[in-house]
Amino acid sequence: MRRLVVVLALLVAACAPVPGPTSDITAGPTGAPRPAGAAEVSAPPSTPAAAPSCDATASLRPTGPPPEPGDMPDGSTMAKIAARGRLIAGVDQNTYPMGFRNPATGTLEGFDVDMAREIAKAIFGDPTRIQFKVLTSDARVPALQNRDVDVVVRTMTVNCERAEKVAFSSVYYQAGQRVLASRGSGITGPDSLGGKRVCATKGSSSLTNVANVASKPTVVSVPNWTDCLVMLQQGQVDAVSTDDTILAGLAAQDPYTEMVGPKFTQEPYGMGIPKADEDFVRFVNAVLERLRTDGTWTTIHQRWLGSLDQAAQPPAAKYRD
Amino acid sequence: MTAVVTAPTPHRVTGLVKSTPGRLSLIALVLVAVSLISGALIGFGVQARSAALEELATRSEPLGFAAQEVYRAMADADATASGAFLSGGVESPQLRTRYEGDIAKAAAALTTATGESTRSPEVAGALTTLSGQLPVYTGLIETARTHNRQGNPVGAAYLREASGLMRAELLPAAQDLYRAETANVVRDQDRAGGGPWTELLLGLFSLAALGLAQWYLTRRTNRLVNVGLLVATGLTLVSLLWVVVASAVVASTVSDSRVDGSTQVDVLARARIDTLTARGDETLTLVALGSGRVYEDRYAVVTKELGELIATAKSLATEPAVRDAVTSAEDQYRAWQDAHQRIRAADDTGDPNAALVIALGTDPGGAAAAFDNLDRDLVTAITRARDAFTGSVATARGALTGTVEVVALLALGAAAAAVAGLWQRLKEYR
Structure with missing residues (x-):
């Protein structure tokens, strides 16, 4: 009799619904998209020094x-x-x-x-x-x-x-090239860009200049200068570096940014x-x-x-x- | 009969098959099984056909349309947002209303499409992209709008980012969704409109079984006709004819639903998508101000395809109402091409303001009017073709009404008649 009970219990246990894996909600990509055409610059363009010297x-x-x-x-x-x-x-x-x-x-x-x-x-x-x-x-x-x-x-x-x-x-x-960063970001100029992401437009001399500063930042290239401000506001880059004229224009559109550091090139x-x-x-x-x-x-x-x-x-x- | 009911030992079974009453009992059993099983299988077949039709009417086609609406509304929203930016200053209430209407429509159509994501797992990725990125898109547009209001040129950069998102992520996802749903329509049509070959085979098999039984009885009993078997044969034949005729009607109306409906809807929907793409490119060429070669080139490619699609739609049109709408669309297409020539001429000779007036102005000869009219004509044609589709599918569903029940009853009747017929003979051995 006891054996029968055991067998029955086993049978019942075998027939009980097996707990399956719980389902999960997977979200798609999160965060803002990047401006169309944004890309990391892997090989920095030639240094200005490499270009032929001339007047x-x-x-x-x-x-x-x-x-x-x-x-x-x-x-x-x-x-x-x-x-x-x-x-x-x-x-x-x-x-x-x-x-x-x-x-x-x-x-x-x-x-x-x-x-x-x-x-x-x-x-x-x-x-x-x-x-x-x-x-x-x-x-x-x-x-x-x-x-x-x-x-x-x-x-x-x-x-x-x-x-x-x-x-x-x-x-x-x-003009002269400088650095634009968010207020309070701790970025003080071209020397403090090490390991930071810096934005410049593709084909600009600013991109060449910033890619060759001693602190070796990661450079992101975009089609237009306002795309840099978009990336800065979306937290996708830490700084923008180009001529003071352009940076002044970007800073005028976002009071939470400021130009920092000296002019480090003549443009x-x-x-x-x-x-x-x-x-x-x-x-x-x-x-x-x-x-x-x-x-x-x-x-x-x-x-x-x-x-x-x-x-x-x-x-x-x-x-x- | 009692010999059949008690559990047979091997010896008894051989005895059973060797004696005539035993054979008769076995034949009765086999006939019952054949009638019931083939009846059930035919019934399932009809049921599957009917389910495919219901799927077509209530899900595949409406979802295909919803996917098309998602695409259209989003593409129109993007073109409208770019147009509002182009026109300068704070956007006009009309453009703002149109944009908001498009977004609401896209969200509503997306809700319809998302409700069915469990049925078609292949669209899950596209749906996740759409429902996840549409709010991101509207967020970027509102950021662009806020900056525009403050006079910050960075607003245009947010608009470009939004437009890039729309073109790189949202529209391709909507196109995937549309393709998947259109494929569902074709699949359901194939399922509903196929030839009734299985049913025919099963019915013929039942008839053959009944025929064999009749032949055996005639040889054994020297009686030409067994009434029971004859009735069973008649019932099976009626069932077979019913199913074949109903299936043939369904196949023919489903074919109508393709020719008069879904094939045309697909061509027209693609034409509509091209219309929107071309309009977006036309606007973006002007936004790019002299450096919009990429957009202008794509405009040329897309409008060429659009012209071909309209011509195809015209040749496919089976109803006068559709043909009229497509003919009108053809005229609007030409008017748009003319207006576009004038836009390009003005823009290329350094008069972007004149180009803007032709592109966005309310002038009836302008590109905006031609675009709106073209879209309207395509919508008319699509609505008519959808009506034809819905009508055909409804006819097909009507043809199958009650068929499953009839098949089931006739199968039961045939089984009963066969047993009754053989019972008559069995009684003689008592």
Whole structure:
């Protein structure tokens, strides 16, 4: 009888429902996405030292004051632009206060945009005779080489590597690279970036510079400078490093960020022009010469970069004839 | 009969099969088994067919449509958000309302689709992406909007990030979902509309068994006809005919549901998705301001495919209402292409504001009007084709009404008649 009970108990136990594994809820990827085109830079671009040494900031000397609007010399690049009816300028639409799209009006504005309009004004007598093409940092040199644009006015640093492929005007602004980080992050400058993630745009000289600082940060590249601010705000990078002009614009959009540390590079901005258009380089330099002396440069600087440096003077032009 | 009921020893079984009454009893048993089993199998077959039809009507097709709606609403939301950014300033109430409506629609359609995730585990990944990332997308859009309101250009970067998320994650997931649900429709149609071959075989097997029994009885008893077996044969034949005819009707109407419905809906839905993709690319080309080659190239590819899909839809159309809507869509497609040419001409010659007016303005000859009309025509055509589909499936379901019950009753009847027929002969051996 007892044996029967045992057998029955075993049978019942065998038939009882077996506890299965408990189900779990698995979430998909968490956190904000990254800006389209963001990527870690594994192999830092060549150091500036590796580029051929030259005196890139010395541009072609103007042949006197620029000709009157509407009176361009026959056969010149300017005459061709005049015949087309508009200047085609490569600018930025994402970099406050250099070249950006004003969200309220949808129009392009900024220091670089105003400088480009001055060139259009010199050719046509009308600053609105201009077509803007938005270029990312890495698209500037190809756009000039393909002649998609007449001129690039887009925080473009004059350096020897680029000077081999395109021509530059005289320097129209002297910027310098710094570091932007969240307040209280403990980042104090380029020396404290070791092991940190730092953002810069693809194809910019800033990326090359920051990838080669001694503290060896991890560099993340994105298409536009505002993408860097997005990544900083989303906690995907610890700092942004580029020219003080651009960083000031980013800091103006987020009071929880601040520029830290010294200028650790010199970034002379020049207007990029197709290498063959030497007459246009001289013309642009003549226009810049006038902007420096007649106070236009200072007016434009005060409008956009006054907060950065109240007493800034236009950089003196260097020529190599 | 008693010999059958008591448990047979090996000796008794051989004796049983050797004696005529034993054989008759065995035949009766076999006939009962054949009738009942084949009846049950045919019944299951019909039941499966009917279940596939119900699945088609209540789940696969509505879910396919829900997946299409998820895609459409999200793509439209993204194009609207980009358009609102392009137009500058605080977005217009119309664009904001449209965006909000799209998001609400996408969420609602997603709820429908998610409810069925247990049925189709292959879409679980796509559904997780959609329900997980849609709130992230709207969050980014609101961040972009807040920055825009404060005049911060970083708003555009958030919009780009949102748009990138939409194009890289959300829309592909919605497309996977749509493909899976459309595959379900085809699968259910195959299941419901296949030929009744199993049923035919089973029915013929029953008939053959009855025929053999009749032949044996005729030889043994010298009586030409056994009424019971004859009745059983008649009932089996009726059952077989019923099932075959009903299945043939179902097969034909399911084929109608493909030709008049789902095939057209699929082409039209793909055309609609292309319409939205092309509109998004058109807008993004303008946002890129002179560096939108990538978008413009994709626009060209997508609109070419769109033109082909509209032409295909026109050639597939079986109903006048659908054909009319598709013809109108074709006109709108051309009007849009014209407007796009003008947008490109204005944008390429340095007049982005004129391009914007043609692209986003309310002018009836503009791209916005043509796009809206094209979408409306495609919706009309899709609705009509869906109606045709639903109608065909309803007819098919009607054809199967009561078939399982009839098959079951006829199988029971045939079994009873066979037993009764053989009982008559068995009684003679008492």
